[in-house]
Amino acid sequence: MKKAFAVILSLTLFIGSFAPMSSIVASASENVVLSQVTRDLAEMYKNDGDYKEELASEKTTSVTVENRIIIKCDEETNTYDSVSSTYAYGYRYIQYSDEKDAAEAFKKFEQAGLEPVYDGISTVDDVKYEEVVKTPELDGMYSSTVVRNEKYEWAYGACDIDETLNYYKYRTGREVVVGVIDSGIQYNIKTLKNRVIRTNADFSGMATDDEMDRFGHGTQVATTVAMCSPSNVKIEGFKVTNNNNIMDSSVLLALSYIKEMNKKPDIINMSFSGTSMDSHIEDVIDELTDMGIVFVSSAGNDGREVKTYPAAYENVIAVAATDKNNNPCTFSNSSNYVDISAPGYFTSYKATYQSNAPSYVYSQGTSFSAPIVSAAAAIIASEHSSFTPKQIKNSLIDGAIPFAEKDCNKKYGKGVVNFSNLVNISRCKDVKASIPSGVYNGNVTAELSCDNTLVNIIYTTDGTLPSPKNGNIYSSPINLTQSTRIIAAAYEKTDSVFHGRFFCADYYIDELSEFVVDDNGMVKAYLGASKTVTVPEEIGGIKLVGIDENCFRYTDIKEISLPNSVCKIGDFAFYLCNDLKCNLLSEGITDVGSYAFAYSGINSAVFENCKNADESAFEGSDVKTVKLGLIKEIKNAMFKNCSSLKTLCCPNVADCKNNAQNVFENCGSLKTLFLPKARSLYLDIPSNVNLFVSNKLSFDASNNTGFKYTFIAQLEKGISALKELIEKKTTSMSTNMYEFKDTGGFANSKGAQIRVSDYGLRFGFSWKEIEGLEDLSDSVEYGFLLNYGDTDVLDADNAYKKIKAANVSKNADVTDFNLVITKIPQNQRELTLSVRAYVNIDGWYFYSPIVKRSFYGVAGEVVDDEDVEVTVRESVFDMIRNGGTQ
Incomplete structure (x- = not known):
């Protein structure tokens, strides 16, 4: 479980005469708890010598501390022969004498249903910077009233920061707080006077009860925020490191502490990154996001395409770096998860507890890009106090200066953050x-x-x-x-x-085509002007086979049609295409990538031959109807936050169990779920929904949401098994949330009529469409099942005759169809015929009730029915009396 943890630094320009601002951020009792926990962790960290040597000797950026475990639990949870442990804010940090004891405890925690993780130590990336020579022209420079130094301070112009700060110079906004989780803050420097809210907390392992910066990185990040924001934006430091090492446990403790604060920061900046991270950290980030906090993180400085954390977490705004020409920096990491970019070179103040006279330096790294975006987010939060984290993120993205479609693969986000586009004026x-x-x-x-x-x-x-x-x-x-x-x-x-x-x-x-296509037939970008896009089957002799990742990401297209040759939709291909309101039907698509249609405006997606759809494929989209004809598994978050989704048809899915997390989270409009082959299902659907399921379904009802689920299975043999399962797995109270139907009464019987002229019977039936289901089917067949004799067992498997309906009559959503049996022999006219209608939808049979009639029986009813015309009754009576011959 190696961890690569790259921490990148930041710089800013801000000179003046300042003093610290203090604020009570937690109760005295909370501070006592925190002090004890930080001292306990400090003692644990003293035993990490071997891991630190490994970190240095192997020249790696991270190692796993395999004798220390973190779990979310109650305070009294058994720690299984630990040598020490400490508890705070719902998490226990546990030290073991060696890795063997820790591994044994790890298994026991898993068996107990907990989620143990090992702690980790990571190193901070080397920081490249140049000290700026101070001159009277540079000293105190803070606005566009003076000329910026073009060599060092171009970032202000690239983001239009000066113009925005000048606007706020004589305006008072509401206080917005940016929390900086980093190496602390040198809060005594003049640059930060009246900008810092003291936290008096140290999560780094030194247990100083003070956020004073001993390393310098946090001060650089904090001064970057200050230099890019008006004076109503304040800064809080949450110290998690003192050198080039950082602990997962320290970051988790800091986040947990913030969750308990009475007045929490509005924005949290995290200028560090790693290829893996304690999963509990994401959990707390999600909780804090639900409380209204915006998270911003740097993408990292490895110069490669890689997913790093915490930037890649769903509720974190991931920031890459750009240069003076608004091109991606060569040192910046990139990935589909990146949301936006900002300048990767910036001037800030480098200071520690020993330097009240800080150095003004010009540094590079995405650690400087992230606090620029945090400052922009603070401006939005200042103007829009009711905005959610999602709205603030969308505002940042919408206001960015976009990258050119042809020049950027969109793995650096939509574009470069722009401050003036964010001002509501x-x-x-x-x-x-x-x-x-x-x-x-x-x-x-x-x-x-x-x-x-x-x-x-x-x-x-x-x-x-x-x-x-x-x-x-x-x-x-x-x-x-x-x-x-x-x-x-x-x-x-x-x-x-x-x-x-x-x-x-x-x-x-003079481009050859409005589409950029590679030699493999993948569409890389669309350069055209039309909002209605038709993708051809071939361009320049190359057959098109797919829409590549990010191809239409962020674009404002409204309609798209694809040829059947296109079989693949890449990751993030239509991500955030809000204006895409079309119904997309394709027989060619076989694969849909992760986030392919996430947060798009697509209305429906019907992919008959789709064999694979990845995680979050439709997450957050406006889609109402989806059919994925051949997929066998529904994956994590595939339809999460699809609040408009009404109908989902996956006729070949076998697995939809609880290892696919959050599949239907917030799908409050879902009414029809067609999973006829599903053997497993996790019930977390926040809607009253009809579930068309297998007779052999097993499901997890532990996460019952309080809504009513109606299970519909093939005839009664499936229902009895489901009912038995419910009784075993749920309480008597919760069984009221479940209803069971078989498919035996979906079509309606209109009775039987005598045919005197040809000694026949006419059986009439009608069918009312199931909303959203028949429109998604490959085939719909109407027909009849016939058995001779009086029987209560009649389905497609045991019928003597299966007869396809020759004529059907449709009126709106109702279909009428009739079975006519003529020339019934005289010796069979007293024989009871058992008939039921069926409607076969993609191999699934829906039936009418069984109708049992004989020729003479119906004839007798006609004769006895005084509402029937006399002439008709007499003709039928004569036929019965004479015994009728053919």
Whole structure:
């Protein structure tokens, strides 16, 4: 269980005269508990010498401490011969004499239903920085009232930070607190005067009851936040390390402590990363997110595509790094989980407890990108006190300056964070272009306009943000002779209001196709201008076989149609395509990647031949109807937060048990779940739902949500087994939440009629469609089952005759169909015929009640029925009396 833990640093520019601000963050009793726990952990950490030597000798970034276990439990939980342990906020940290004892205890904890994890030690990445020579021009520089040093301070312009800070200079916003989980803060430096809220807590293992920074990294992160935010944004330090080592247990303890605080931070910045992490950390992050806290984390500095934690956790905003030209930094990690980017080089203050006069340095790393985004999130939280963490994240992404579709694979997020786009203010109208982004054959001319008249439209074509000091004042149409990006904004000529939001458009001149395709036939990107996209079967002689990962991610397309040659939808292919409101039907798609349609606006997805759909494939989407025809397993979070989902049809799924977590979480609209072959099911559906299931189903009812589940199985032989299972696994009270039906009464009988002219019987039936089910089926067959004699056992397996209905009559959602038996021999007219109708939907039989009639029996009823016309009754009577011949 090796852990690679890369911690990256950050820098900022902020000089002044400051003093610490104090605030009571926890009760005295909580502080006593915390002090004891940190002392206990400090004693445990003293025994980590061998692991630290291993860390150094193997030149690795992380090792697992295999003689220390962390569990979530009650305080009295047995620790199985531990040498020491300590307990705080629902977690116990347990030390063992050796790895063997720890391994034995680990198994016992698992057997007891707990979730043990080993602690870990990781190293901090080396930090590259350059000390900035202080000059009178640089000292005290804090706003655009002075010229920024272009070599060191370009990040302010790249994100439009100065313009935003100037706007807030004379405005008072509500207090927003950014918590920095790091190496603490040197809170005595002038740069942070009136910006720090003291925590008086040390989770690092030194047990000093003080968050003073002894390493410097946390101070760099904190000053980055301060330099990028107005004065109403305060900073709290949560100290988890003192050097280049960091412990999972320290991070978990800090997060658990924050959960108990009376006044919690609004934003939490975590400028560290690792390829694995204690799973309890994610649990607490999720809990704090539910409490309204926004988490931001750096992606890491390994320069590779890798999933790192905590950045990759669902409820954490993951930040990568960009350079002066808004291109991804070569040192920055990348991955599909990355949400946004920010400058990876920044000026900040490096200071420790020994340096009240800090160094002003220019450093590189995603640790500096993360606090820039944390500061941006704080501005949103300041203006929108009711925003949820999800809304703040969406605002950051929506306001970013997007990467060009052709130049970026979207593994660095949507684009570069932009501060001015986040400000909620009456401002100039947006700039518009006469032609949209897209592919054009030959030169084109773009005209820019704004609904305001007394403005200057300022634009750039080099990828940088336009400003009065950087860019061109638009005066005439722009002739485009080569592929060009235009970024523009409207500035009022009187300079009395904030400029408009930034407009961005990419024009691709003389491209061969609006699709970027690789040699394997995967569509890598869409460059076209149309919001209605039709993917061809072939481009440039290459047959298209799939939509690659991230291809349409973040785009505003509204409709898409795919050829049957496209069989694969890659990871994140349509992620966050909010405007995609189409019904996507495809016989070609066989594989759907993770998060492929997550958080998109797709209305329905019917993939008849889909064999595999990965985790979170539709998570958070607006989808209402889904059919995945050939998949055999439903995976983690596949439909989590699909609040509009009504019908799910997976006719070949065999496994939907509890190892697939959160599959139907928050699916409050789900009404029909068609899993006719499922042998296992985990009942956590927050809706009254009809479950079409196997006769041999077993399910876990331990997570009963209080909703009513109606199980529908094939005839009574399936229902009896399910009822027996319910009685064994649930209390008598909870059985009221379950209802059972077999498929024997879904079609309706309309009785039998005599046919005098040909000595026949007509059996009438009707069928009312099951909402959402028949529309998703491959085939629907209407028919009849016939047995001679009076029988109560009649289904597709034992019928003497199975007769497909020749004619059906449809009226809205009701279908009528009739069985006509003619020329019944005289010697069989007293014989009872047992008949029932069936409707076969994708191999699943739904039946009517059994109708039992004989020719003479029906004839006698007609004769005795005074409501029947006299002439009819007489003709039937004559037929019976004469014995009728054919």
